[in-house]
Amino acid sequence: MHALRFHGPKDLRVEQVPRPRPQAGQVLIEVEWCGICGTDLHEFLAGPIFIPGADRPHPLTGEVPPVVMGHEFAGTVVEVAEEVTDVAVGDVVAVEPLLRCDTCAQCRAGRYNICESGGVYGLAGWGGGLAEYCAVDRRNVHVLPPGMSAEVGALVEPLAVAWHAMIQSGFRAGQTALVIGAGPIGLALLLCLKAAGARWIGVSEPSTARRAMATSFGADAVFDPRSDDVVRHARAAVDGVGPHVSFDASGLPVTLNAALAAVRPTGTAFNVAIWEQSAPIDMALLLGGERTLRSGLCYAGDYPAVIAALADGRIDPTAMITARIELTDVVEHGFTELVDNKDRHIKILVRPGGDAGTGSSAH
Amino acid sequence: MHALRFHGPKDLRVEQVPRPRPQAGQVLIEVEWCGICGTDLHEFLAGPIFIPGADRPHPLTGEVPPVVMGHEFAGTVVEVAEEVTDVAVGDVVAVEPLLRCDTCAQCRAGRYNICESGGVYGLAGWGGGLAEYCAVDRRNVHVLPPGMSAEVGALVEPLAVAWHAMIQSGFRAGQTALVIGAGPIGLALLLCLKAAGARWIGVSEPSTARRAMATSFGADAVFDPRSDDVVRHARAAVDGVGPHVSFDASGLPVTLNAALAAVRPTGTAFNVAIWEQSAPIDMALLLGGERTLRSGLCYAGDYPAVIAALADGRIDPTAMITARIELTDVVEHGFTELVDNKDRHIKILVRPGGDAGTGSSAH
Numbered sequence: 252m253h254a255l256r257f258h259g260p261k262d263l264r265v266e267q268v269p270r271p272r273p274q275a276g277q278v279l280i281e282v283e284w285c286g287i288c289g290t291d292l293h294e295f296l297a298g299p300i301f302i303p304g305a306d307r308p309h310p311l312t313g314e315v316p317p318v319v320m321g322h323e324f325a326g327t328v329v330e331v332a333e334e335v336t337d338v339a340v341g342d343v344v345a346v347e348p349l350l351r352c353d354t355c356a357q358c359r360a361g362r363y364n365i366c367e368s369g370g371v372y373g374l375a376g377w378g379g380g381l382a383e384y385c386a387v388d389r390r391n392v393h394v395l396p397p398g399m400s401a402e403v404g405a406l407v408e409p410l411a412v413a414w415h416a417m418i419q420s421g422f423r424a425g426q427t428a429l430v431i432g433a434g435p436i437g438l439a440l441l442l443c444l445k446a447a448g449a450r451w452i453g454v455s456e457p458s459t460a461r462r463a464m465a466t467s468f469g470a471d472a473v474f475d476p477r478s479d480d481v482v483r484h485a486r487a488a489v490d491g492v493g494p495h496v497s498f499d500a501s502g503l504p505v506t507l508n509a510a511l512a513a514v515r516p517t518g519t520a521f522n523v524a525i526w527e528q529s530a531p532i533d534m535a536l537l538l539g540g541e542r543t544l545r546s547g548l549c550y551a552g553d554y555p556a557v558i559a560a561l562a563d564g565r566i567d568p569t570a571m572i573t574a575r576i577e578l579t580d581v582v583e584h585g586f587t588e589l590v591d592n593k594d595r596h597i598k599i600l601v602r603p604g605g606d607a608g609t610g611s612s613a614h
Numbered sequence: 615m616h617a618l619r620f621h622g623p624k625d626l627r628v629e630q631v632p633r634p635r636p637q638a639g640q641v642l643i644e645v646e647w648c649g650i651c652g653t654d655l656h657e658f659l660a661g662p663i664f665i666p667g668a669d670r671p672h673p674l675t676g677e678v679p680p681v682v683m684g685h686e687f688a689g690t691v692v693e694v695a696e697e698v699t700d701v702a703v704g705d706v707v708a709v710e711p712l713l714r715c716d717t718c719a720q721c722r723a724g725r726y727n728i729c730e731s732g733g734v735y736g737l738a739g740w741g742g743g744l745a746e747y748c749a750v751d752r753r754n755v756h757v758l759p760p761g762m763s764a765e766v767g768a769l770v771e772p773l774a775v776a777w778h779a780m781i782q783s784g785f786r787a788g789q790t791a792l793v794i795g796a797g798p799i800g801l802a803l804l805l806c807l808k809a810a811g812a813r814w815i816g817v818s819e820p821s822t823a824r825r826a827m828a829t830s831f832g833a834d835a836v837f838d839p840r841s842d843d844v845v846r847h848a849r850a851a852v853d854g855v856g857p858h859v860s861f862d863a864s865g866l867p868v869t870l871n872a873a874l875a876a877v878r879p880t881g882t883a884f885n886v887a888i889w890e891q892s893a894p895i896d897m898a899l900l901l902g903g904e905r906t907l908r909s910g911l912c913y914a915g916d917y918p919a920v921i922a923a924l925a926d927g928r929i930d931p932t933a934m935i936t937a938r939i940e941l942t943d944v945v946e947h948g949f950t951e952l953v954d955n956k957d958r959h960i961k962i963l964v965r966p967g968g969d970a971g972t973g974s975s976a977h
Contacts, residue, residue: 356855357879365879365904419904492719516720516728526897534889537909541728541782544907546900 254382279330283401285380286323314376322373324380325404413439424448432501516540617745642693646764648743649686677739685736687743688767776802787811795864879903
């Protein structure tokens with residue numbers, strides 16, 4: 252089968268590899284759609300980061316590059332191995348790609364997203380979604396309800412990241428939120444917060460195209476941080492004190508501190524960006540307003556809530572898809588396109604099995 | 615009467631000033647004991663910080679230096695003005711020194727400690743505890759139960775800072791904690807955590823004398839951060855994952871990040887130090903373990919709980935008092951002594967009315 256494999260930074264190759272064979276307890280999925288994630292771009296540009304290095308095999312998979320990429324995927328079950336009784340051939344499933352050790356304190360407490368030696372299908376080894384087929388453990392698939400497409404299924408993963416952040420932030424229905432950054436996760440947060448009953452959501456984003464997208468997704472106010480005093484506007488918009496929660500989906504010192512400055516006293520600023528270094532935090536914002544700074548990683552137990560919100564229409568994420576491409580084009584029209592023309596895209600979906608249908612038309 | 619007034623950095627003067635007259639709704643207190651706080655030392659060395667500057671009168675008091683210092687105090691009510699019906703002459707009271715505007719969103723929600731224009735008796739103006747007398751609003755005094763001395767009453771303030779931090783950290787009985795720094799607030803945290811039913815408390819402190827004090831106050835383990843791997847020890851001591859909560863009472867980048875590193879995944883690291891600049895936070899600790907960073911300021915509604923714990927003996931803080939001095943000696947034997955011989959002292963109490971009894975004997 253064809254698969255996209257990471258060999259090194261700027262060295263991703265679509266190659267012929269053996270089709271995986273599901274082991275006991277696994278299902279084999281024919282991948283229909285797989286999204287390209289910001290994390291994938293980081294690996295492309297500066298990896299290996301979450302991908303294991305040549306001299307440090309992943310603690311769970313034991314693999315080193317080349318590894319198959321892609322962790323935002325959905326498809327159709329085409330083979331069910333022994334010990335699997337509640338998933339059937341033909342089921343359309345979204346993959347929850349987290350690998351876990353099952354023995355550490357975090358896994359034992361159900362917090363497998365912060366497993367001490369955890370990993371992700373599509374980064375850690377054991378295959379991934381940018382391939383025609385992938386064999387995954389039964390617990391890593393969620394059967395989609397009738398009528399829900401694999402295309403929507405491929406968006407469950409980024410939506411679950413946002414949903415998890417929303418839950419961990421302490422947000423509750425009727426409250427208000429500021430989202431900084433309207434990339435895929437920022438927009439996913441907007442969709443989740445609306446689905447969860449937010450009373451007001453502001454979005455700060457320098458890109459005009461992305462601000463327009465945020466407005467079309469239902470943001471109550473959009474701000475351009477290059478010209479607007481976002482903190483002042485957010486405070487003024489919500490009772491003069493600012494929103495209950497704020498999310499930084501940009502990952503810059505200035506945006507993280509803006510999230511802290513904008514949230515009301517006693518509120519929570521939540522980081523959803525990946526940081527590999529220290530961030531200079533304005534401690535006066537924590538002290539003076541008794542604000543809280545939190546951060547989250549992936550999701551744990553959040554897929555069912557997202558799928559339910561998709562099923563009943565509270566979340567309609569299809570406008571997030573800005574291009575559909577084939578696997579053979581994934582480097583040029585996927586990775587390189589996202590690096591070169593970031594503002595034109597939210598989510599590029601890849602169809603590993605061939606015909607991507609509507610082509611790479613941007614919305 | 616005599617009072618210690620701040621004129622400028624390194625310029626504190628014991629002076630003759632008019633005795634305050636209580637207004638309607640106030641009581642006049644003859645101060646028996648007043649502690650010197652780390653905040654007072656910062657003002658002495660580098661103020662005005664919380665004290666208003668000569669060109670920026672305090673928004674509540676309208677005062678500029680010179681202002682009377684001292685905010686950790688207790689004494690005897692000697693005059694009760696009109697409108698005060700539930701405090702009597704002769705009552706021994708601890709002063710809760712927070713001033714508030716009563717109109718901002720935080721005051722209206724009962725969080726007067728983060729009042730937008732709040733202040734503190736002894737820093738903001740309207741008098742303070744390093745004086746023979748102080749007139750304060752009725753709501754700023756807590757009548758001590760029979761038999762509780764004003765000496766113990768003067769310690770309620772630092773204990774309330776610690777108690778508030780403990781409550782805000784989410785700590786619950788039966789949990790475990792690491793306290794970094796065994797100065798007055800670190801030791802007060804140790805006393806509060808023990809009173810609240812902690813199962814294990816570790817204390818990290820470079821001073822040998824202060825480690826010994828922490829041990830005598832009941833720490834389950836003490837660490838010297840200059841030679842011990844505190845994070846590793848704290849993790850090993852508590853189920854291999856680390857304590858439920860951690861407190862940084864030192865206020866250095868290295869101690870704040872150690873608090874984050876030592877607390878278990880999903881745990882809360884709580885800052886109780888005053889920061890005036892940014893702190894470099896290792897975001898990987900927040901992300902990878904979904905840890906929370908919080909901070910608190912003073913207290914709001916915490917005095918009754920502290921007084922109750924003192925009354926029933928769950929907290930015995932008298933060993934915190936390392937010297938008792940008279941007001942005439944406050945600069946030399948109080949402020950200067952604390953700067954020069956920090957490790958010898960936890961809390962120096964000042965007796966504004968004269969005879970300090972046991973003198974300046976260090977414990």
